Amino acid sequence: MKRSAAGPIIVGVLVTALGWELIGRLHAFGSAWAPLSTVIAYAFTPANGALLLSAALRTGSEALAGLLMGSLAGFALASCAVLVPRLAPGLGTFASIINGIPIIAVAGVCALTVPRGGTPIVVATLAAGFIVFVASAAGLASTLAVQRDLFAVLGASRAATFRRLLVPCALPAILDGVRTAAPSSVVGAIIGEWFSAETGLGPLLVAAMQNYAIAQLWAVALTGALLSIAAYTLLGGLRAAIGSRFG
């Protein structure tokens, strides 16, 4: 990261941390707002730290699986819309309807229909899929007219045009979509866990709320946020590396 970009980020993190601490200490928003120092103290207790780490690994692996499957599904759907233009309006409407269903309702239905343990992955898949679908569709449509003319004159088949022109052109947009979808897949996995899992950040969050364990509640929320930020940042690095060639 460039120094010029890192500076404002560090300042932003420090200001947020200070504000969090002050609001908690002064009880500005009531007693349910735990100071950051209390949350950190909770998280760094060996037993609590191990619990959070294990939950984060579980939720992270579900979110990753959901992100991968959602990305593949979103890309496949967008590819179908490009390769068979007649299907495009229908596929777009289908994806919008799926995206329009509240994720919490989807999770409830999945808890009753998906084999045990699969709900967080399915919900994470749905949460990520629409974002990658939209990004892929935009990326696949981003080729220049002159590039399409060139491929047409050179006698490229539809498959060759797709593989050698459309997909490479779309790659930066697809990676932007995957990066944007990563936090959504974490949220999807957590919501899916609420309904069907016994481990992971979701059940920890529910247990903390039910037991009014304020420090645990904030620690789980912070862990989930860090998981999302880590995924977003890692994928941002991948996007930068690949985008410099394909962008």
Next chain:
Amino acid sequence: MTDLRIDFPLERGRTVSALGPIDLDVAAGSFVAVVGPSGCGKSTLLRAIAGLAVPSAGSVRIAGAPPAALVASHQLGIAFQDHALLPWLTVRENIALPFHLAHRAVDTARIEELIALVGLAEFAGARPRQLSGGMRQRVAIARALALRPRILLLDEPFGALDAVTRRQLNIELQRIWWDQRITTVLVTHAIDEAVFLADRVIVMSARPGRIRHDVAIDLARPREREILSAPGFHALSDELARALDAA
């Protein structure tokens, strides 16, 4: 092409006549340049030869076959004003692209020959963003020649370049054409360019574009830089300028 006409659709079922009627024969192995006022349909004419524009009436035949047949057999080469190089490929890979699109084994000797022909041996591994505008157009022309096409179509390939680079590339294109002897149709705004490169210059009228003059260029080949200051060159340029003014 015989009685070629191209109309473009407007709103409410109306059409505008963009081109024609045009009757034109291009001898195999010759270099024909097309000049005319802006918007007269020069590029549309070239697009019809390339199979990118569908005639409203009349027909285009290349060695007796419709453009689609030549496209299917990968016998057309084309270069546009926009180089249309793929930014993720190197110079060598861009020139090899027609082989991949034709599902043919890449002829590495041919690729290296073309790289040398356009004077880019030192830049064979470079990507388009590392090249100047003139270098990119040289790559585009090399790519157009890769499969030894039956006909080479050039749509203002040097239109976006500065005057010095343009003149240098005219000299290089003349040398390349003399070496390859591929039937070539060039669309250009520049009279000097047309006279320097072509065996024959077609002057088109304003829209709808029709052939107003057909001027034979009887300057000796191969043509070198010195010809640009020869009295015969200037006489032909003046004749074409007058024809263009009257168009």
